Amino acid sequence: MSVSTTKPIQPVVYLTRIESFSTAHRMNSPLLDQQTNKQTFGKCNAIHGHNYKIELTVKGTVDPITGFLVDIAVLKKIIDETIMKPFDHKFIDTDVPYFLDNNIVSTAENIVVYIWIEVSKRLPTNVELHTIKLHETDRNLVTFSGEFL
Numbered sequence: 033m034s035v036s037t038t039k040p041i042q043p044v045v046y047l048t049r050i051e052s053f054s055t056a057h058r059m060n061s062p063l064l065d066q067q068t069n070k071q072t073f074g075k076c077n078a079i080h081g082h083n084y085k086i087e088l089t090v091k092g093t094v095d096p097i098t099g100f101l102v103d104i105a106v107l108k109k110i111i112d113e114t115i116m117k118p119f120d121h122k123f124i125d126t127d128v129p130y131f132l133d134n135n136i137v138s139t140a141e142n143i144v145v146y147i148w149i150e151v152s153k154r155l156p157t158n159v160e161l162h163t164i165k166l167h168e169t170d171r172n173l174v175t176f177s178g179e180f181l
């Protein structure tokens with residue numbers, strides 16, 4: 033009698049969770065002088081706010097017993113810890129140490145990378161992040177899929 037060592041074929045499913053948060057920021061690099069900051073960032077060099085929308089897509093196989101890719105309550109808790117508590121109704125540049133301590137300008141590009149790193153640390157092992165889309169306005173959004181060069 034032979035024993036099959038091949039794993040059963042399981043479908044890969046993508047799940048997207050959408051959240052919104054409001055936060056203040058200022059595009060300003062401590063590595064540039066005041067005049068260069070104004071020239072580089074224009075009116076965004078002043079403190080202002082955005083109503084951000086974020087879409088997190090995770091990927092994985094469905095648990096055959098629960099039927100879940102990931103328990104939404106678990107995902108929601110991760111989003112609360114990594115996005116809502118640090119960012120909602122805060123001033124990114126001083127309230128989020130990653131930006132303050134590393135002289136990182138709080139552009140949507142840098143915010144999405146930070147969120148990717150923090151969410152990735154907390155996901156259950158059967159699930160991986162696929163894409164995060166961060167809408168800064170109705171017209172601008174950035175997408176990150178964990179690529180580094």
Ligand code: NI
Pocket residue numbers: 057076080081082
């Ligand atoms: Ni802005």
